[in-house]
Amino acid sequence: MTPMNKESDLSVDGLMRHLNASVSPAHSVEYSATRLREAGLIETSLARLNEGLPAAGFIADAGLLLAWRLPQQKVRQFRIVGAHTDSPCLKVKPLPDSGSFNWKQIGVEVYGGILNNSWLDRDLGLAGRVVLTDGTVKNVRVDQAIARIPQLAIHLDREVNDRGLVLDRQVHLAPIWGLGQYQPGEFAEFIAEQISSSVNDISFWDIALFDLTPASLLGHDQSLLTSGRLDNQVSCWAATEGLIAASASEQSFNTASVIALFDHEEVGSESTHGASGPRLAWLLEALHGSTRTEFHEALSRSHCISADNAHAIHPNYPDRHEPAHRPTPNLGPVLKVNANQRYATSAESAAVFLQTCDRAGVPHQVFVSKNSMPCGTTIGPITSTQLGIPTVDVGVAQLSMHSARELCGAKDPAMLAKVIAQYFAV
């Protein structure tokens, strides 16, 4: 077993603090950055890559977090854990003020593959980033119930339970947030108040709604964990705490440990801050600090874990799962395999992960989709294609993926964090 660094916190309470703090990608990065700072890692930025990087450092860049521990000697290989900070949600439109019949509403744009119905009848807060006219950026978080998407009453929709609920994303997902005649600019005024600025100081925003219900243990035996954004905050937390846990002294002489928590996975990863963007490659090249050819040699010797949640067997829909591969909560992290490379896992990259689980004393499970069921994908195939690094896809088993409220085992996240700590301690 890996001796845990005293600063790391693998308790479920620690995970719930992370979940409650991570109400947007920027808030997730802010919280992980605080944890890394507490553990002694030093903050720098991509704009200072040429100034020499700290031996243990991090870069917090909006919804992207990059962090590392360098070995004592020259970097000959990397061990990387990738995850994503974003979750499907409803983002506030640039001109959101709207309404009718004396209801005030906020225009929202669907971000990623939400389960539409899961956003109905929830008390919603607001979180994200505001860019001011002087170029400064402020995180904003409104922790009050200020909006709600009300479902139509059964009396006005008698067949809904037989026909299924069909929601038009433009028409039926507009939240209400007050009464009276709406005024253009009202939402901007509200946000300006929240950040103690004037509306004229706001240049633009990236703000989304989030469910105010905090993370909670669930079940008569408290064996389950329920929260928004388990996909993929569980992996962001495990990567961050795993890196903290693996102190520099435990590392081999020439392996650099890196975590990369990307934004925009839920919308295809093609952005500056997504896994298809170049920022991780820039960092790795700077951490390596040698010739291009030697850098490529180091990449070829490296290994990456792409951590993203997996589908647990659903007791009410067992037919949706491959009969021999049915992950169950609290039986350990799931190795995700897809012959068509929707997951990046190969026989070699899987073997590294399985050996690491064994050394950490953590059990594992294996997931494969049914042939008749299309398989989702992750940042794994993207990072392996971009960097040429053998990658394994793994994750914690959960139910209700992409619901506003998801469910997983209470013990699996800490098991994943232990495996990551062990992975970095090689």
Ligand code: ZN
């Ligand atoms: Zn995910």
